[in-house]
Amino acid sequence: MNTNIVEEQTADVIVIGGGPAGAATAFWLAMRGVSVIVLEKKQFPRDKTCGDGLTPRAVVELEAMGLQQMLDTQHKYNGLRAVAFGRSYELPWPSLSNYPNYGYVVRRSVLDQAVLERAAAVGATVLYHHEAVEATLASGQIQSLNVRNTATEETLRMTARIYVLAEGSNARIARSLGAHRNVAKPLGLAIRGYFETDRSRENWIESHLDLRDESGATIPGYGWIFPVGDGTANVGFGLLSNSARWRKTNTTNALARFVSQTQGAWHFPENRGVREATGGKLQMGLSVEPRSGPNFLMVGDAVASINPFNGEGISYGYETGRMAANAITQSLGTGDLQPVAGFTTALEKRYAGYYTAGTLFVMAISNPLLMSSGVWLAMRSKATMTPVVAIMANLMSGSTPERIEQIYRLTQRLQERQTG
Numbered sequence: 543m544n545t546n547i548v549e550e551q552t553a554d555v556i557v558i559g560g561g562p563a564g565a566a567t568a569f570w571l572a573m574r575g576v577s578v579i580v581l582e583k584k585q586f587p588r589d590k591t592c593g594d595g596l597t598p599r600a601v602v603e604l605e606a607m608g609l610q611q612m613l614d615t616q617h618k619y620n621g622l623r624a625v626a627f628g629r630s631y632e633l634p635w636p637s638l639s640n641y642p643n644y645g646y647v648v649r650r651s652v653l654d655q656a657v658l659e660r661a662a663a664v665g666a667t668v669l670y671h672h673e674a675v676e677a678t679l680a681s682g683q684i685q686s687l688n689v690r691n692t693a694t695e696e697t698l699r700m701t702a703r704i705y706v707l708a709e710g711s712n713a714r715i716a717r718s719l720g721a722h723r724n725v726a727k728p729l730g731l732a733i734r735g736y737f738e739t740d741r742s743r744e745n746w747i748e749s750h751l752d753l754r755d756e757s758g759a760t761i762p763g764y765g766w767i768f769p770v771g772d773g774t775a776n777v778g779f780g781l782l783s784n785s786a787r788w789r790k791t792n793t794t795n796a797l798a799r800f801v802s803q804t805q806g807a808w809h810f811p812e813n814r815g816v817r818e819a820t821g822g823k824l825q826m827g828l829s830v831e832p833r834s835g836p837n838f839l840m841v842g843d844a845v846a847s848i849n850p851f852n853g854e855g856i857s858y859g860y861e862t863g864r865m866a867a868n869a870i871t872q873s874l875g876t877g878d879l880q881p882v883a884g885f886t887t888a889l890e891k892r893y894a895g896y897y898t899a900g901t902l903f904v905m906a907i908s909n910p911l912l913m914s915s916g917v918w919l920a921m922r923s924k925a926t927m928t929p930v931v932a933i934m935a936n937l938m939s940g941s942t943p944e945r946i947e948q949i950y951r952l953t954q955r956l957q958e959r960q961t962g
């Protein structure tokens with residue numbers, strides 16, 4: 543036990559981490575009058591390694607949190623330009639009743655600060671420079687947290703009725719509670735940098751789906767160019783690192799190769815941007831377990847909520863944060879901790895079907911031959927590629943079973959074409 547503990551602070555709920563998942567949890571709790579403290583170890587604005595791409599799923603959550611004005615100042619786009627095998631299709635986001643048909647590209651320094659400040663504006667207490675360093679447990683419950691003030695080096699003891707772990711993918715406290723990744727499930731590695739371009743105000747984000755390594759072999763992943771609207775584009779490269787072969791890939795070299803391939807079309811300046819590029823891992827498909835305990839639950843990357851189909855995680859951070867706030871409000875209202883303890887089930891109910899399909903898809907494309915032939919088939923026509931992109935972005939109409947049915951039908955169609 544640390545001997546320099548100087549202060550004790552308490553709230554109904556403590557949220558560890560002020561990224562998308564933590565900020566959304568705090569926003570929805572504060573909106574319902576719950577006393578909530580957010581511990582964020584950094585001072586915002588801070589950068590976060592990301593592609594900065596917001597799909598309609600993220601937009602709908604940001605609009606629900608009252609952030610339309612912030613979005614109005616950012617770069618709006620209409621859909622995805624898919625590029626592979628010498629073809630290129632501009633695929634608008636689908637028109638659905640529950641999602642808008644546009645997205646934005648927003649630097650995380652801007653986005654995360656806006657959402658966390660919004661949570662503070664509706665009543666959450668946000669403590670920057672506060673890092674949760676240790677959880678004290680009794681009978682599986684968190685009793686208290688030791689929190690280091692990274693500016694003063696003081697340690698505080700903090701207590702709450704319920705704790706939310708929104709620490710991102712390097713979830714130290716979650717790990718100390720036994721949370722671990724199921725290594726049989728997919729893991730991604732991604733790297734990105736900013737590159738100057740005169741095409742930065744374009745209304746399409748771009749994905750390149752037939753990337754090759756230096757030997758010419760297909761890489762299971764994709765390269766992206768997301769115009770930011772400020773004279774730059776976020777250019778990145780992500781791959782599945784399940785097999786030993788791809789785990790050894792030098793992502794900086796792969797990004798450099800991708801940049802040189804696209805340099806002519808996007809007018810990137812020579813030799814700039816790759817050295818400053820930073821990377822991170824993508825834990826996907828709810829691969830972390832356990833996801834909740836008697837008086838705590840996990841959200842966002844801490845629980846691997848990234849969509850295995852496309853590596854998108856911001857919207858799922860917002861969504862799982864909102865779900866967590868619902869469960870917590872219910873528990874605080876009734877005094878029954880079951881909705882918190884059973885949060886795992888709520889997550890599974892909402893995502894397991896789609897994420898299981900995503901996990902199978904990802905496992906299949908880890909095989910370069912399947913990846914290459916699948917992309918080749920899908921890219922034969924715009925009519926085939928349009929539903930593929932809608933499925934991969936989880937932008938389908940209907941209920942979850944209907945969506946799974948759609949994925950199944952599409953896979954069947956692709957198989958039929960392959961054999962027929």
Ligand SMILES: Cc1cc2nc3c(=O)[nH]c(=O)nc-3n(C[C@H](O)[C@H](O)[C@H](O)COP(=O)(O)OP(=O)(O)OC[C@H]3O[C@@H](n4cnc5c(N)ncnc54)[C@H](O)[C@@H]3O)c2cc1C
Pocket residue numbers: 558559560561562563564581582583584590591592593594595596672673674675708709710711714715732733734778820821822823824841842843844848853854855856857859
């Ligand atoms: C290269 C790359 C590109 C990506 N591109 C996209 C994209 O274009 N679109 C998309 O939707 N997703 C993308 N993602 C995924 C996305 O970045 C994550 O899914 C998202 O950031 C998850 O949000 P989060 O709140 O769970 O975690 P984070 O954003 O990681 O936030 C966690 C926060 O917790 C704080 N923290 C951590 N530990 C503690 C502690 N002990 N005490 C206090 N504070 C703590 C951290 O400082 C951080 O601010 C990308 C990821 C990578 C690596």
